[in-house]
Amino acid sequence: DRGTASINRDYVEIQSWNVADQNNNFLINEVTEIPVAISAARYATLNLPCAVTIPTDVKAYTATDGETEVTLSEITDGVIPANTPVILVGDEGTHNFTIDTENTTAAISSALNGTLVPTAVAADASAYILKNGAQGIGMYKITSETDRTIAANKAYMGSTTAASSSNMKVFNFGGI
Numbered sequence: 317d318r319g320t321a322s323i324n325r326d327y328v329e330i331q332s333w334n335v336a337d338q339n340n341n342f343l344i345n346e347v348t349e350i351p352v353a354i355s356a357a358r359y360a361t362l363n364l365p366c367a368v369t370i371p372t373d374v375k376a377y378t379a380t381d382g383e384t385e386v387t388l389s390e391i392t393d394g395v396i397p398a399n400t401p402v403i404l405v406g407d408e409g410t411h412n413f414t415i416d417t418e419n420t421t422a423a424i425s426s427a428l429n430g431t432l433v434p435t436a437v438a439a440d441a442s443a444y445i446l447k448n449g450a451q452g453i454g455m456y457k458i459t460s461e462t463d464r465t466i467a468a469n470k471a472y473m474g475s476t477t478a479a480s481s482s483n484m485k486v487f488n489f490g491g492i
Contacts, residue, residue, distance in 0.1 A: 349412040356408045357448040361471035363401040363430025367419035370394050374406035377489075381427035381473060386455050387488045397421040401430030401471030403446065403487075428471040435466045443474040444485060455485040 350368060354360045362376070370376050376396050377388035388403060395416055396402055400423045404411075429443075437443045437458055444455035445466065455473050458464055466472050473485070 347415065349414050351410045351412055352404065353410050354404060354406045354408055355448075357453055358405060358408060359446055359448075359453055360404045360406075361401065361428070361446050362396070362404055362413075363399065363428075363432065363469055363471050364396070364413075365398055365432055367398045367416040367421065368396050368413035369416050370396060371406070371411045371413065374404055374411050376402040376404055378402060378424050378426035379428050379473060382485070382488075384482050384485055385488045386427070386473065386485045387490065389490070391424065395419055395421065397423050399423040399430065401426055401428035403428070403471065428473055430471050431466050431468055433468050437464045437466060437472070439464065441474070443472050445472050449484065451484050452486070454487055457483045459483075 350364065352360065352362055354374070370391065376391045378391065378400065380387040380389065391400075391402065396413075397419060441458075443458050443466075445458055445463070447454070447456040449456050457474075
């Protein structure tokens, strides 16, 4: 009484129907790229459950946490492994990250935490989000009750329970 599903002869769609209603059709398309928007600030965060190839016009970084700064290390082999939260730098617009189904590289260790679903950060937690704020682009401490949910497939920094005194952490790309 739950219906039946079958794949049509061309193997391009799954059809579902039951006796009462034979008009339930589902179409499943293979996804080979994931579009990622980078704002006019030229920065974004990303965390995906699959490995992806970094577009040539984008750079991806893992992070090391410091009291007042975040040291960024570029991923230079061209692939972000699955479950590796990163900070992206690129021109404003949508960039297509190609899914790399062959890559089985372990996630890269980083001070960033990643989400796969929208994630609420506890009110007493010390967490930082990417923001273009009063002091420029950096990781800003979450302080208001209205911005404590980190969107799906994004990255944030900090412990969800430990306290920290710095309200903003600047980016250090390893130079002066």
